[in-house]
Amino acid sequence: MSGRIIADRYELSTLIGQGGMGQVWTGYDQRLDRRVAVKLLRPDRVAGAEAEELRRRFVRECRVTAQVDHPGLVTVHDAGTEGDELYLVMQFVDGADLGDHLAEHTPYPWEWAVSVAAQLCAVLSAVHAVPIVHRDLKPRNIMVRQDGTISVLDLGVASVMDSDTTRLTHTGSPIGSPAYMAPEQAMGGAVGPYTDLYALGIVLYELLSGTVPFDGATVLGVLHRHLYEAPLPLGRLRTGLPDGLEPLVMRLLAKEPQDRPGSAQEVYQALTPLLPARGVPRGTPLDPARPFLRPHAPWPDHPLAPAPRPGRPPAAPGGGEGADVATAVDDVKRLLGEGRITQAVDILGAILPTAARQHGEHSAVVRTLRKQYAATLLDDGQYRRALPELRRLADEYAAEAGTADPRSLQFRYEAAQCLEQLGEPGAALAEYRALLPYFENQYVSTDRDLPLEVRRRIGHLLLALGDRPAAQDTLLRLLHDAEQRYGPAHPLPAEVRRTLHWLGLV
Template structure:
């Protein structure tokens, strides 16, 4: 795909100036002809990946951009539009007037440590909102952070980064993890499950760079850099800048812990650790684009933001002439919306119709059970894992009580609940659930379809990587590779992916 200035995207956005280009896309300034405003347009090129992978990228792109658009925070770039045009994917975003953090650092070296604290605190506020969705940015770095004219921070590229979910190796020809090696957490480098802890590591790298002038781990090759991430301790920043407060140095070292469980528990906890170090009110530090200027604490995250949100207000549902809610009509409306890809609206209608359906047909009726299954599945498809998790657990418990723990449907609900835990950044809980499920799957599918047990074992291996247990992950994946090659053949994509992960693991282990 090639684009040029003057080209019209979606019959509305006129490309103006190319401002960024990478392996899979371009970023342009553009004009929205309908609203007469400047915007930024990111064009992705699925043709850079082959066959079914390109189709998967398109599907994931549309879904994740819709999820991203639900994140409402002043420190996050606003998504205006997204879609496909022919073979190309486009993402239309707010145009941010300012300097990216990499240039800002270069212009102000050494960077005042108060500025570094202010930047990091604002980034924590953004990450709190993003992780509550939940979305993991996966590529937090100075080039993806803008310092605006008023000193506020805006995070870019969330819509694109979140397209690349935990199975990132499937979207590369080499099997190498996608991301920027200098900012990549050890578990991400190894192809393990990522979570909020992954973004916190990148925040630690970024904070180290602002304070010291350089990233903690550099090298001439990506493999060399990743090896240092995995095995070398970072240099404490006070050895380079003694004026940095001890508490700030300690926080940076915690963020850069090799073991994700040794890092701060959340972006909220990190924000609270930064709070005492923020500049006092009413004392400007001066300079253009001063990132301390916004700090009367206007963008601080709400402490309970990451908790399970309250149910949304009831969405309008079809009614009969008698004024009672028409459950059948609502179901038809949901089917129509799902067919049109309007998943969020379908979720709201399902959530609103469930209490009425329970009152009309009974809480344990087949009608209500079917609606609840659809509700949980649609929440999953909409990326609302925090709301889907209790629904799936309830469905699993009820089904197991009726048909036994080994019932395939009960196991499926538990499997999807484990997926929710993984997406919510709870690797230890997800690992425990997958391990509990595996014996049932291995017994159940011993003579039939082995795809699901193999996938569960792959997820176990990736979660072990995320938890820093590389030896156990290596053993798990070696056994998995042997079984997958025996059952599927060495040329099948599944064992090929496991082999790439093990080769990568062997290189960095060595």
């Protein structure tokens, strides 16, 4: 189904999830050239004769949930129907779902667990104020972003499926996730904010112990345990938890809603003394404690660190070891011709490892692909990702043909532009100054315009660094040479005169 277009706009790319009710795909918004996540639901598999009513309720519910404005909720971009399916187009989240995050960090630090729970409380408090009940809170519906913040998925979807007419599928299974289902939800009773708080307790219990409190071989067996069994005390599964944490989890897991905390805000207040105090985070991605250690701080912590790649890169056309590199290149050319740069970048990034295995890391094919990848990243404004690619290409050409090789110099020049765009004026200035003698040497470069452009950039970087005397000297000399080459009416000398006038020198 890869390549299928939904609503004449959203192109499906990679299947990342599948269940009884539908599928989740990465995709591209062709109109705005951005990554999105697309959920496809099959109401006929859930509601049978009630499918048409479910479609209407789905669209209506999506309109309501789209009005909830909170940074911890994944943004809903679009929703509607496509043939027999319902589609939901959401913001693409770069991170890991909480289930994978837990699996990769066992035992899960209790500070992280508390931080995740507190962020979830903030989201649930905003959602319950609408009022909306999530109904399907679980690790697979919770994303940990690269900066440690939490995003909740699928708000409103479960509420559509969990109506009187759709509570059971045609096989008799309940809609939802049994391991995280509150007793009242399992019995088909009224749900409310207290239902989400029970699910929050299950999630917190799982993070702290590594397992859900109630599991079993059958759905009915799991639901029976929710209704009648007490969870095993956390202290028997893990030591070293702070005082007050286990009692809070046990309150969240109370069988009767009235015995649970009164609101998500109340749970947050109970968690507050356990949250990390402000300090210096470890600087690693996917750290849920970071938003409390360093609130509202920019990410990444180190500006020049390459931006983390998406956790699940899109598959190249054809996929796998046998992916057709030539087909991928043709697709890239087509996408670039259509202005869909973001999608072209992803295809190039995905096909590079396959091309390296097929043709060799240092083959001409791979180098051509890497050059196209770097150029496309640059065109897409992804300067942080383009920078290491450009530096690598520059170093390779310099090693093969010397530091004055025109190809190496061009890649260094583009890398300097990346540094300039990334707000590193000192590093960019040093690189431009190192390049200028090569560009002024007619035996190395035949482009007579490029040295003047580099000098213009040097002058403006000197201004950015506060060195006005050096900027004045550079720009005055540039003005003289630019007027000699282009004449006084040309845009370049005109711009330099305006800058000098601003400095009060002309």
